[in-house]
Amino acid sequence: RKLNKSSNISSRWQSTNQMVEQLNSNVEADRVARSLASQIDVDIRELESGPESSGYLIKMGLLQLLDKCLKMSPEKPTIAHLLLGFSCLGNTLDIPPDGLFENGISLLHSILEFVKAYPLGMDGAVISWMIHLRRLGFQVLLNLWASPLSSNLTLPHLRAGQLLPVLFMSQPVVTAETLWDDFRTNEPDFWLSSSPSSLSELLMLRTLLYEYATTEVRAVYKQGSPSVQRDTLRTILGTTSVEGDQSVEHPSLFDLFDFADIDIGFSYTWPELQFFGSVNVESCVKTEENGVVVLYDIEALQELLQLVKEDLVADGVVTSQNEQIMAEKEKLLLFLSATNEFRYVQFNRFVALKAWTDLVTIITTTCKMDPTYMASFIQQTLQLILPKFESSIVETPAEAIELAHLGETLIDKLDKIPTDTNGDVIDERLDYLFQVCTSGIPQTSDNITLRESLYQISSKHLARITASSSTDDRFKEHAHSTVKAAGPTLMETICDDAYGSSESCRVSALVLLNLLGILDQQRNSSLLVNLITHSNYLGMFLDVLRVMPSEFRNAKATGTLLIFCSINRAVSLTACYLDTAQLLLFYESQLSLLQQLSQTKAGASQLLDAGLFQAVKESQLFSADPDIGIGEANFNS
Numbered sequence: 001r002k003l004n005k006s007s008n009i010s011s012r013w014q015s016t017n018q019m020v021e022q023l024n025s026n027v028e029a030d031r032v033a034r035s036l037a038s039q040i041d042v043d044i045r046e047l048e049s050g051p052e053s054s055g056y057l058i059k060m061g062l063l064q065l066l067d068k069c070l071k072m073s074p075e076k077p078t079i080a081h082l083l084l085g086f087s088c089l090g091n092t093l094d095i096p097p098d099g100l101f102e103n104g105i106s107l108l109h110s111i112l113e114f115v116k117a118y119p120l121g122m123d124g125a126v127i128s129w130m131i132h133l134r135r136l137g138f139q140v141l142l143n144l145w146a147s148p149l150s151s152n153l154t155l156p157h158l159r160a161g162q163l164l165p166v167l168f169m170s171q172p173v174v175t176a177e178t179l180w181d182d183f184r185t186n187e188p189d190f191w192l193s194s195s196p197s198s199l200s201e202l203l204m205l206r207t208l209l210y211e212y213a214t215t216e217v218r219a220v221y222k223q224g225s226p227s228v229q230r231d232t233l234r235t236i237l238g239t240t241s242v243e244g245d246q247s248v249e250h251p252s253l254f255d256l257f258d259f260a261d262i263d264i265g266f267s268y269t270w271p272e273l274q275f276f277g278s279v280n281v282e283s284c285v286k287t288e289e290n291g292v293v294v295l296y297d298i299e300a301l302q303e304l305l306q307l308v309k310e311d312l313v314a315d316g317v318v319t320s321q322n323e324q325i326m327a328e329k330e331k332l333l334l335f336l337s338a339t340n341e342f343r344y345v346q347f348n349r350f351v352a353l354k355a356w357t358d359l360v361t362i363i364t365t366t367c368k369m370d371p372t373y374m375a376s377f378i379q380q381t382l383q384l385i386l387p388k389f390e391s392s393i394v395e396t397p398a399e400a401i402e403l404a405h406l407g408e409t410l411i412d413k414l415d416k417i418p419t420d421t422n423g424d425v426i427d428e429r430l431d432y433l434f435q436v437c438t439s440g441i442p443q444t445s446d447n448i449t450l451r452e453s454l455y456q457i458s459s460k461h462l463a464r465i466t467a468s469s470s471t472d473d474r475f476k477e478h479a480h481s482t483v484k485a486a487g488p489t490l491m492e493t494i495c496d497d498a499y500g501s502s503e504s505c506r507v508s509a510l511v512l513l514n515l516l517g518i519l520d521q522q523r524n525s526s527l528l529v530n531l532i533t534h535s536n537y538l539g540m541f542l543d544v545l546r547v548m549p550s551e552f553r554n555a556k557a558t559g560t561l562l563i564f565c566s567i568n569r570a571v572s573l574t575a576c577y578l579d580t581a582q583l584l585l586f587y588e589s590q591l592s593l594l595q596q597l598s599q600t601k602a603g604a605s606q607l608l609d610a611g612l613f614q615a616v617k618e619s620q621l622f623s624a625d626p627d628i629g630i631g632e633a634n635f636n637s
Contacts, residue, residue: 029082029083030099030100032083033083033085033100033106033107034105036062036083037100037106037109037110039055039058039059040107040110040111040114040137041114042114042118047119047130050129051129056133059133060133060136063111063133063137063139063140064136065080066080066083066084066111066143067136067139067140067143070140070144070147074143074146074147075091075147076091076149077092077149083107084101084106084108084111084144085100085101085106085107085108086101086150086153087099092149093149093150094153095153108144108154108157109157109161111140112141112158113161114134114137115134115137115163115167116161116162116163116167116170118134119134120134120202124179125179125181125182126172126174126179126198126199126202127198128180128181128195128197128198128201131198131201131202131205132201134205135201135204135205135208138209138212139208142208142211145158145215146215155215155219158212164212164216164232164236165235165240165248168209168236168238168240168252168256169240169250169251171209171250171251171256173251173255173256173258174202174258174259174262175261175262176261176263178262181193181194181195181197182194182195183195185199185262185263186263188267191266191268191342192337196342196344196345197341199262199345199348200344200348203259203348203349204348204351204352206259206352206355206356207355209256210352210356210358210359211355211359213236213253213359214355214359214362216232217233217236217359217363217366218362220232229367229368233367236252236253236359237252237253237254237377238252238253238255239252253356253359254380254381254384257384257385257388259349259352259353260349260353260388260399261387261388264342266338266339266342268335268339270335271328271332271335273328273332274324274328275308275309275312275317275318275324275325275328276305276308276328276329276332279305279308281301284297284304288344289347292347293347295340295343296336296337296339296340298337298340301332301333302333305332309325309329349399353399357405357406360381360406361409363377364377364378364381364409364413365409371418374413374417375414378410378413378414379429381406381410382410382426382429382430382433383429385403385406385407386432386433386436388403389403389407389433389436390436390440393436393440393450394440397447397450400450404454404457405453407433407453408453408456408457411430411457411460411461411464412460414426414430415460415464427465427475430461430464431461431479433457434457434462434479434482435478437454437455437457437461438482438483438486438490440454441486441490441494442489442490442492442493445493448497448501448502448505451497452504452505455494455497455505455509455512459511459512459515461479462479462512462515462516462518462519465479466518466519466522476519477523479519480519480525483516483527483531484527487531488531488534488535491532491534491535492535494512494513495509495513495532495535495537495540495541496537498541499540503582503586507585507586507589510590510593511589513528513532513593514592514593514596517593517596517597517603518596520596520600521596521599521600524600526602526603528596528603529597529600529602529606529607530602532597533610538606538607538610539610539611541590542594542610542611542612542615543615545590545615545618545621546615546618546619548619548620548621551583594607594612598612
């Protein structure tokens with residue numbers, strides 16, 4: 001009843017917001033805010049006392065309160081906004097004249113200085129409770145800069161406070177030798193200690209840093225000041241100007257991709273159980289992060305295991321003080337706790353990687369760099385992400401998708417840069433990227449999103465090397481050799497998607513096959529048609545032509561159509577509804593492929609043997625009047 005009553009009071013307060021209005025007109029709010037601001041100041045004595053000190057607990061409680069309050073109502077003024085130094089004008093915020101905020105002594109300014117100064121660790125180790133508190137402070141700032149209500153008021157003060165340069169300067173570059181609390185990631189006790197919390201906290205802090213940097217890049221380029229744009233970009237790339245003509249080198253965006261190389265492999269196996277083997281631990285799970293992370297509810301499991309133990313005692317199987325069952329219970333709970341930590345670290349690493357790729361993407365698409373400098377930026381990025389991309393295709397597909405999207409963006413940007421600035425180094429990186437994609441395509445049978453991205457990257461690379469007369473022929477030879485080495489396994493996957501996958505993936509696969517045909521033609525090779533024939537798909541591609549009349553008539557009559565699909569290599573009609581534009585795009589790609597294959601002697605011969613003329617006749621392509629369409633009278637002739 002008390003909980004329900006509290007919830008009702010909270011609901012009424014949110015709807016009327018009377019408390020905010022009262023505090024806004026009360027000068028005592030400044031006195032409270034000034035007192036809270038002093039509590040946020042960094043105190044060395046607290047660092048020596050650790051997370052149990054009163055000062056630490058006060059800071060943590062205050063930051064958590066502000067964070068929850070700002071998240072609760074991000075589009076309306078709250079008590080948190082008033083305490084941070086803003087004033088309320090209806091449903092908008094302002095900075096009161098000659099107030100704490102304007103004088104630089106507000107609670108927000110104290111949190112800003114705290115985030116800049118609070119250490120992440122000591123004695124060479126990243127300490128979980130330290131980085132947790134700093135991350136909480138940064139989270140409060142995120143709530144402010146990410147909200148339309150307060151963004152325009154907050155970002156200029158964060159920029160004036162040099163938040164971005166200080167954060168880049170203070171970031172530790174982590175390696176396999178980094179201590180997380182007491183252990184390295186490759187040590188056996190890592191997952192059984194507080195060390196995973198330290199790693200998770202760093203990943204969350206990095207995510208906030210990348211998101212803030214992305215916000216700053218967007219804001220300064222919208223603002224249009226060349227000097228601010230230049231300084232922001234230089235900071236992200238590892239150099240910050242200080243007083244005079246001096247500059248400071250610090251970790252860059254590329255250095256801070258370090259987290260992707262940390263080995264977080266989970267080597268523990270399910271423990272052998274004598275007493276608790278029949279317990280269904282999956283019945284005690286909970287979800288966090290909007291249902292993305294599935295964790296074991298340790299408290300519920302403790303209660304469940306205790307009940308099982310009591311039943312075993314009642315049945316006379318064990319005694320209440322049996323050491324073996326107590327050790328087995330502890331071993332199982334330790335394993336499940338370690339599994340929770342592993343899943344949470346995995347999730348936080350993915351979120352950090354996505355935020356990093358978003359930052360690189362916004363720099364690539366927004367920042368106006370000299371073409372040579374942009375080419376160098378793209379080359380460095382490709383060199384950095386390629387090893388991670390290659391390993392993640394099988395191990396962590398979600399991360400591979402983000403890196404693949406980034407790869408597509410980088411190649412698109414290269415197409416807008418004069419070719420004389422690219423050089424062989426970038427072409428070599430793209431050549432290796434093509435090899436990674438072609439080897440990864442057959443390994444992604446259960447992930448159509450990733451496979452489609454691999455098709456698009458491969459197509460972009462082939463389009464570059466086949467369209468440019470200045471491209472060194474060795475890259476065409478490399479691409480040709482790569483496809484030949486991949487052989488039927490690669491071709492079967494591509495053809496299967498080109499014949500019966502989703503709309504976008506089907507077209508992506510057909511575009512890739514078309515470009516492979518162009519490459520074959522330029523190399524005077526019959527590799528593609530031989531691989532397609534060997535995979536028994538040539539005749540199936542011709543079968544697609546035969547259903548053209550029914551598909552176009554259905555599209556003409558209803559605005560939708562039935563597309564030809566393959567299920568387990570068996571031909572069938574599947575009720576997939578597309579519009580006419582998608583149908584035309586599909587057939588344009590399909591006919592273009594057949595045209596490419598027919599332009600070589602071997603390809604023409606294979607198409608004739610497969611029944612090209614009969615398929616064209618049945619398709620009634622030449623029975624249609626170009627002005628009227630397919631004649632209804634001849635439709636079934």
